Amino acid sequence: MLEPLLYPKTVAVIGASRTPGKVGHDILANLIDCGFKGQIVPVNPNADCILGLPCCAELRNHKGGVDLSVISVPVPMVRAAVESSIYAGAKAIAIITAGFREVTPEGAELEREIARLCAARKVRLLGPNCAGLINTHHLMNASIIPNLPPAGGISVISQSGAVCTAIMDWAARRHLGLAKVVGIGNKADLTEIDFLEAFAADEQTKVILGYLESISSGDEFVKVAETVTSAKPVVILKAGTTQAGMRASASHTGSVAGSEVAYGAAFKRSGVIRADNFEKLLDAATALATQPLPKGDRVAIISNAFGPGIMAADAVEQSGMQLAALAQGGSTALRGKIPVLERAGTPINVLGDADLELYGAAIEAAQEDDSVDAVIVILTPQVMTQPAETARTIAHSIRGNKPVLAAFIGGEEIMPSLDEMLDRNLPDFPSPERAVTALRALCEYAAWRRRPPRVVTRFPVHRRRVERIIARHLRTGRIYIGDVKAKEILHAYGFTVPEGHMALTADEAVEVANRIGYPVAMKIVSPNIIHKSDAGGLKLRLSNPEDVRDACDLMLLRIRQRMPEAQVEGVYVERMCSPGREVIIGMNRDPQFGPMLMFGLGGIFVEVMKDVSFHLAPIAAEEAMQMLSETRSYALLTGTRGRTGVDLSAIANSLQRISQLVTDFSQIAELDISPLIVREVGTEPVVADARIILSGVGLNHE
């Protein structure tokens, strides 16, 4: 798909230079040094020959075509270089030059213009303001980063060239091979999504690593990532997650960072392994690139010392995995050999004077044992320890059927042993906790791969009815939909709402109240009044005709006094809901990822305790249930302190209906049901109060 970019036969370097240290020189040098088998065309009007290659003065005059054109000329000359490349037949262009969107509005405009130019000719554009790209399996380094790394299974997508370099340098240290490394820079055309797709299809890529400061098209990202992660693991470090980080990021690739919560929800939803920091990114990648996926989360710890074994045990439990006990068989095989018998659920201690055989025997037993899913092997240098020999023995004991991760702990003493392990795909981590965290990423990804298919229920609803209400609001320029009409919309999507009717006078209000039964609530209806209770436009628990009459007269009087300009349509008289547990369902549309559902218990739980959970719509039934159980106050829903629980699946159902509603109507920008009143199992939740805000971008006529 990105063949001309990733596997070009001819690469032109526009801005090739004779001066070492200049970008145009270094790219050319990198291309030559890596042993590229295709044709390299340096373009420079003032040179005949650079680094032994004949120069072309103007690419448009070059005969024989070109697949990829790498541009490093100064900003004012980039546009001409792009045109020249297109004219010469380039199918892909990489612009290394910086100084576009990230600097000035004019730079942004120029960037858009160039992108349009390329798009018109179906030429794919990488950058600008990027590090270029490397494809080890094509012996191609068309980047500013020196050296071609050893070939392997890790592909890198990075918004920062420096991070590409750091990852390459780190991979060399860990003896890990790389497949493709791409600096995506300002993403004027090609984005992380294009490369996720390309690397998913790429046979050489086993693991995809990403460093991102922004995501270009959130909902597409989620869709693509979900497909990609079903085949290959994707680990992403999303930087710029704090206010400070965002300020720093805004001056970099000119990107606008999305809401933090939304990124969390998007990664969870699409099976992307999220790295909180740089080490976790690399550690997870190491484990994923070298180890098979575990069948479960029971971890055997083998250690030649108690202390680090205890640290590992702590880390295993803290990360939500389980410490494995070797089953009877495994234990028996080892019983004669291991001095201190391990007790159920404790690390296997091969003691300080562990000889090579003992380590080997313990690792083999753990790999054979059906009650072990993964192994962590720890070594500290002790008097009798032979780190290098032990490393060799351990490496030779690896079967490859279960993940085995090592933590050789120390410094100088253990350095010589690492190479041997790394060469045999046995990754080493410098502390027990780091090994556990890396294993955790493996386990999480394995669980994602085992997930049941996601089925989003489509409920039968009255969609036309909602369309009409929304259209009517937008036609009259109203984006706020108050309680009464919001309930009509929710009712059309299967929600139970209290019976109620409009009244224009106190007499009518009493008549309505008599008809629907007491107690009633009374609410002013006006497009100008959003905060009803502040304006005196809300009365609850009116229990007889006199109270209704008084409330209605008083309400109309107050509104005339306080908000004389408000256009009053009447008062809404509504049967009071019977009391129950109050929950809140909300939605707002994240600019990157689209509709984000929110759930929490009413009142202080949302407002003071911030005890809420989020999920991207559309959601499946299990995800809706998960939203409930993710709140800290969940126990109040399931029942506690002698109170019976509420109908959980009825709430989950409500969340799914909201999910369907906001997916059906992209005009809905925000929605709040606050509260939804829920009661014991078998009862219908009732919408006590609701409001909807439209985005005002006009109705989609589908």
Added chain:
Amino acid sequence: MLEPLLYPKTVAVIGASRTPGKVGHDILANLIDCGFKGQIVPVNPNADCILGLPCCAELRNHKGGVDLSVISVPVPMVRAAVESSIYAGAKAIAIITAGFREVTPEGAELEREIARLCAARKVRLLGPNCAGLINTHHLMNASIIPNLPPAGGISVISQSGAVCTAIMDWAARRHLGLAKVVGIGNKADLTEIDFLEAFAADEQTKVILGYLESISSGDEFVKVAETVTSAKPVVILKAGTTQAGMRASASHTGSVAGSEVAYGAAFKRSGVIRADNFEKLLDAATALATQPLPKGDRVAIISNAFGPGIMAADAVEQSGMQLAALAQGGSTALRGKIPVLERAGTPINVLGDADLELYGAAIEAAQEDDSVDAVIVILTPQVMTQPAETARTIAHSIRGNKPVLAAFIGGEEIMPSLDEMLDRNLPDFPSPERAVTALRALCEYAAWRRRPPRVVTRFPVHRRRVERIIARHLRTGRIYIGDVKAKEILHAYGFTVPEGHMALTADEAVEVANRIGYPVAMKIVSPNIIHKSDAGGLKLRLSNPEDVRDACDLMLLRIRQRMPEAQVEGVYVERMCSPGREVIIGMNRDPQFGPMLMFGLGGIFVEVMKDVSFHLAPIAAEEAMQMLSETRSYALLTGTRGRTGVDLSAIANSLQRISQLVTDFSQIAELDISPLIVREVGTEPVVADARIILSGVGLNHE
């Protein structure tokens, strides 16, 4: 104080062996190899000479005395070796041999016996089951760990020999010097507390590092640690914090781990820097050993690339520190040199082609700038980067007035540059986030050193009254103090309790109610009834004489029916408290650390949301206020959603009074005020219900 142990002139090795690999051989070899200047006495009845030193057959026959005796003979011979050492005049004994308390009850008994033997002669005992000790400034390695590390300022106290070894090996890699390294093993006599004191007094020690699985005497630890940390930083990794870790730990040094919450409270209280994992332990030690303390938490980030700069900015904000903006002066000095001007509160970017001067200028500007407290300098290897030269330039720019931490990120490329930095006390961390975490430890410790003096208020109370109530309970074998007597105790310590009196009959109850005024509560009083409401022994909000009479008759009837054996002393008629916000104050006595206070809001906040805070008693006023603000529901106390706040200092006051009560009376094992009713500022909190449980160990007659 531990002079004979840490600075012995003569060291005997009982169990010295000719066979390499045997512990008795290795210890002797280590002592000889490290260049020990004192006398070494190998003890072995079957050898004349080992490793060139003449042997002594029996230490008791050795002429000329001995300061330290190191014992590595098998368990059955240890007792005799100890006696022999004492006879020969040893002032300190280190038992390396394992197989005592950690293995069998007999081992535990033998260990106690040996400890008694030593104590009787005022001989200090290290171990058993320990790695021995190292004192680099005395050129002494009396341990099983090979090599004498370079001398420096870090001293290590560890319950695991393997952890000692790992730390030594790691320190060598980081070019950090060590002062003392002690494996404390089973702690039969000398514990972490002794070594905290010794290292606090030790001129060579600048930083104390601890690996602990248990703490021997919690309250003494807190007292000693608070003094030590006021002079030198103490960083401790407490392992065995999870169920899994505790199981693993129990089989190690035979220690019983204390409550997790208590450790957290104890470390907070005593200024100990707590490391969650092994890397944090080492990273914090590195920063503390090499850097000056910062005056505040404003961090300047200098980076040659945006990506890692953003990661660092994220980490700074997440850890609660602030990103510094260079003040006008600093910026001007740099303005001509730095290509992209930094904006306020963003990392200072010296760009990918940063030359050495630019790095140097940026670091100097940051060190001069009054709005910067600490500097993090980041380098990623890029085309033009010269890591080694940059390292040198940076190292030369260090003034030593503010902490400067480096994060050179990558692998192979940056390896050569590290040594130069390390040698100049510029610590390097492998990721931006690790550098930030290490800096955070520095900042925290600096804040601890700046803390105001802790003043624990002593309130005037009626202590004798409480003594009498407790004595009376214990005399009659009752450890449960119910609501009525608990309120008497609390009243004696200055709490407001509702007016109330005992009644024996319904007539009396009505009489009491009429006197104190309605509404009243009525509570059964019986030493046998703990859960009053379950037994039908609690009635609330009785508002007239008839209700009181009915309730009393019914209560006495119910109790006779449900608990015929209960000894009923009467009913307690009490004025109902006016409603307010309900909070809970609790105390239980941690086996390690003593009285632990708990605070939380009543009802679901404690029971469902587990929203509680803890602090060790006694507490000062600020600590009490901190207990309030540490709860997530704090906003409900300060006022929110249109409700006015409650009297915070009145609650803090109550916490301090409870602190005084439970410190005065060690017989109080548990105490609960549930709830304490608090209202607006200026009102007294009222104890609505309380109970106290005594430990039953008898009254201290002071």
